[in-house]
Amino acid sequence: MSASPVTPQPLPPERSRYMGQAAVQCYRILERFSGGPVASGQEGIQLLDEWIDRMTRKAPLSAQARVQVIAFLGQAFLGRHGGYWAMQIRDKKPTLGIVCPVVILTRRAARGPDEDRRFIDISDQVQRRLTHGMAESLAFFYLTTGMELGKA
Numbered sequence: 795m796s797a798s799p800v801t802p803q804p805l806p807p808e809r810s811r812y813m814g815q816a817a818v819q820c821y822r823i824l825e826r827f828s829g830g831p832v833a834s835g836q837e838g839i840q841l842l843d844e845w846i847d848r849m850t851r852k853a854p855l856s857a858q859a860r861v862q863v864i865a866f867l868g869q870a871f872l873g874r875h876g877g878y879w880a881m882q883i884r885d886k887k888p889t890l891g892i893v894c895p896v897v898i899l900t901r902r903a904a905r906g907p908d909e910d911r912r913f914i915d916i917s918d919q920v921q922r923r924l925t926h927g928m929a930e931s932l933a934f935f936y937l938t939t940g941m942e943l944g945k946a
Contacts, residue, residue: 803882810879819862820866823862871894871936872892874940878892889917892914894943897943920932
């Protein structure tokens with residue numbers, strides 16, 4: 795039985811800035827790969843899936859490329875849903891992700907939606923994508939997780 799996760803802790807500001815910079819680096823890589831501008835959100839993540847397929851045919855992604863992929867996916871969630879970068883300890887291992895608001899429509903919806911927060915384990919999802927290929931598509935993950943957050 796695995797231990798329950800520890801409450802996510804926000805990344806320090808300099809680490810969050812670093813993730814933003816890594817996302818920009820990934821964006822530039824995808825622009826070179828596609829030969830043109832890269833859309834943010836779903837379309838950009840579909841292109842990211844294609845790029846991962848192409849790159850991993852040759853060799854596993856470098857540690858730097860993995861960080862850039864994690865950053866690009868995380869920043870896409872933050873751009874669409876808001877929230878912040880966070881680290882969570884799960885099974886005695888740190889995992890990098892984001893904490894996003896979840897819109898919960900209740901019977902009190904006439905007064906407006908209640909919000910809760912959810913940790914989205916970005917590093918684990920990227921690892922699953924690299925291990926299992928398109929069966930763990932990042933674009934599909936982004937779409938379905940967005941729906942679960944209440945802002946599809």
